[in-house]
Amino acid sequence: MLAVVQVPAKPSRHRVAVWRELRRAGAVPVSQGTWALPVAEVFREAARRAGELAAEGGGQVAVFEVEPRDDASRAFLVDAFRAARTDEWNEYTADCGKFLDEIAREIAKAKFTFAELEEEEQSLERLRRWFRDLRKRDVLALPQARDAAERLRACSDALDDYAERVYAAVHGGGPGSPGG
Numbered sequence: 559m560l561a562v563v564q565v566p567a568k569p570s571r572h573r574v575a576v577w578r579e580l581r582r583a584g585a586v587p588v589s590q591g592t593w594a595l596p597v598a599e600v601f602r603e604a605a606r607r608a609g610e611l612a613a614e615g616g617g618q619v620a621v622f623e624v625e626p627r628d629d630a631s632r633a634f635l636v637d638a639f640r641a642a643r644t645d646e647w648n649e650y651t652a653d654c655g656k657f658l659d660e661i662a663r664e665i666a667k668a669k670f671t672f673a674e675l676e677e678e679e680q681s682l683e684r685l686r687r688w689f690r691d692l693r694k695r696d697v698l699a700l701p702q703a704r705d706a707a708e709r710l711r712a713c714s715d716a717l718d719d720y721a722e723r724v725y726a727a728v729h730g731g732g733p734g735s736p737g738g
Contacts, residue, residue: 560624561585561593561605565617572615579608584695586638594635596697597623639698646692647702653688654709657681661716670727675720682717685710 561580565573583604585593595601602621609619626632660681664674689710696703 559595559597559601559605560588560622561595561608562620562622563591563593563608563612563617564619565612565615569615572611572617575611575615576608576617576619579604579611582691583608584639584642584697586642588635588638594638596639598697600694636698640700643692643696643698643700644702647696647700647706650685650688650692650706651702651709654685654706654713657685657713658716661713661720665720665723668727670720670724672724672728675724678717678720682713685713 563573563576563580565576567573580593580595583595583601585595585601585604588594595605605619605621609621612619626635657678661678664670664678689706692706693703
């Protein structure tokens with residue numbers, strides 16, 4: 559699908575809201591004011607929401623379901639989606655690395671508190687939500703998604719280990735130990 563966006567420049571919040579909605583859905587910009595989306599119901603819904611946001615600002619989003627004329631045109635769109643999703647998966651795996659580094663720092667400092675554990679649990683939940691969002695818009699099922707899933711499992715395992723250490727530090731032992 560192609561979404562052609564026309565929203566007045568001022569105030570910018572409407573234009574930005576449309577841009578965010580399309581970006582969140584996984585659309586890729588192909589030229590000034592024109593976005594490409596895969597043809598699927600979830601993307602049609604995102605284009606509809608973007609249209610509502612544009613209308614609030616006195617603009618519109620015209621959506622066209624189109625077919626590439628030739629292999630080169632199809633490759634252009636596939637390459638645009640691949641590049642956008644690859645960037646997102648790379649950013650995601652980098653954030654997983656930051657999470658793992660944070661857990662390692664807390665362990666090195668022996669900072670074993672429930673408050674810190676709760677903070678790290680919230681960070682992991684944010685990573686899980688982000689993963690689900692990325693997977694929804696990765697229509698190409700890129701190999702980076704598998705790498706990201708492995709990194710997310712590593713984050714979950716690291717948090718489980720940290721939680722056991724917190725429990726042991728606060729209660730004087732782990733599950734199954736005397737007093738634990």
